[in-house]
Amino acid sequence: MHTTQLKGTLEFAKELDQKDPLKRFRNQFHIPTNANGEEQVYLCGNSLGLQPKLTKEYIQQELEDWGNLGVEGHTEAKSPWLPYHEFLTENMAKIVGAKPSEVVMMNTLSVNLHFMMVSFYQPTSKRFKIIIESDAFPSDKYAVESQLKFHGQDPNEALILWKPREGEELCHFEDLEKIMQTEGDQVALLLIGSTNYYTGQSFPLKKITELGHRHGAKVGFDLAHGAGNIQPNLHETGPDFAVWCSYKYLNSGPGSVGGCFVHERHANNKELRRFTGWWGHNKQTRFNMRHEFDPIPGAEGWQLSNPPILSLAAIRASLAVFNEAGFENIREKSIKITNYLEFLLKEIEGDQIEIITPQNPEERGCQLSIKVKNANKALFDKLMAADVIADWREPNVIRIAPAPLYNSYEDVYKMVERLKKLL
Incomplete structure (x- = not known):
């Protein structure tokens, strides 16, 4: 199997998570769940960051x-x-x-x-x-x-x-x-x-x-x-x-x-x-x-x-x-996890997806803004119904932000797989 095919698998995402030096910090945040108690894929830290478990203690x-x-x-x-x-x-x-x-x-x-x-x-x-x-x-x-x-x-x-x-x-x-x-x-x-x-x-x-x-x-x-x-x-x-x-x-x-x-x-x-x-x-x-x-x-x-x-x-x-995490480490993971998101989005067949955020990591943070060809807010609503929490901005942009402190590579993989099915 080619390397690119390996990268497009759940196993590869889990492998990246195992090697992630910041992986322990995910457990320091409350991850929202659906009605069945399953964790949602939360990629909306650019609108509202998740709650650190420490917050309750401090307040x-x-x-x-x-x-x-x-x-x-x-x-x-x-x-x-x-x-x-x-x-x-x-x-x-x-x-x-x-x-x-x-x-x-x-x-x-x-x-x-x-x-x-x-x-x-x-x-x-x-x-x-x-x-x-x-x-x-x-x-x-x-x-x-x-x-x-x-x-x-x-x-x-x-x-x-x-x-x-x-x-x-x-x-x-x-x-x-x-x-x-x-x-x-x-x-x-x-x-x-x-x-x-x-x-x-x-x-x-x-x-x-x-x-x-x-x-x-x-x-x-x-x-x-x-x-x-x-x-x-x-x-x-x-x-x-x-x-x-x-x-x-x-x-x-x-x-x-x-x-x-x-x-x-x-x-x-x-x-x-x-x-x-x-x-x-x-x-x-x-x-x-x-x-x-x-x-x-x-x-x-x-x-x-x-x-x-x-x-x-x-x-x-x-x-x-x-x-505790160190901002240099956070930024390093930010670049890697956003690059991984970009790779998976570009693997989607056809020309339905356009990433409008710059490709150069120095010209972006962890947010990728995507336009989906011939799509309206109905697609975003379906994505939310599939337990992917992202952000819609008029007229036709979905903003996805894998925050490096609490998002995993598996989160990114799941989001792209659910988007593929909806497309």
Whole structure:
């Protein structure tokens, strides 16, 4: 039997799982089951990550401390609430490639996006335009348009869309360069999703940052589909800011607290405009209520409110799993398991399947977006009925994301076999 035929078997998938150095982590997550108690094939971590079994323990500890200590939990809890967000910082910084002083977990993604634009979108009569990718996640587009209007700008004139070429799905960096050559002296901010939610394309973050800064613009990234998926190396890459959510690849539960990065070159700039709140104030004098605002150096200085401890506990649990696994190992498996998914999809006979995500592993995370010829949402509904949990995006894309911490090669094999039968 040829090697390619071997690869297309359940035995080969199981062999890959046996050799997988991260295989033990699957058992550290709750895998959803069907009505018969059988595990579903869950490939939707790009929408909502699965729950680590540690989460209940971490949240239960805070419930017990709240019950037993009341307000004293701020200082006397097993993990005191007053500095609780600091317990997450180091592990989070590793995952996004930042210094701990550059990272803080606070608010939610779109809220952080607005707060960052308060500081880093400072339009003038000559420099007022914002560039986003044309198929950015809708929330990004809404946030940017509302910021433009808030500053008295017309989005029809001030919003520039970085688009794929005619008949294509993916954006070309060269086209962004051309936009900057033409419009660069009018661009105030480049705000790009690091990994596009629809196509799964990961953009060259360092090249984009250097391009924006070379033309005098500020640069920010939305890492909603990047954090925990690709390594953005934020400190070295050098954007002015980045924001992300924690409930997709970071497995912290629906609507959980988001993350924020502010590059250290802005750490001590007290003149930078920002919307402020008491939790961003100097920790030594925070509880002396009579002081003028004195921002904490670094990303913490953008905090507004004392954080929701139960949500942070869930994030902390997931970050503990990430730290144990090691993000380099996670990324290595991500490339392998996604390559395996790509191989199996390409083995499907005929030309029914088109993968619109880039083939180069450096230009994608673990998500593959597929178009199925002459198919509509009915096919996706049948796939869900066959216990494959994936994600449908209009008009005709199924997004499949084998998350390396809890998905197995066997999951991938089963998904493709069930898709074949439905086709």
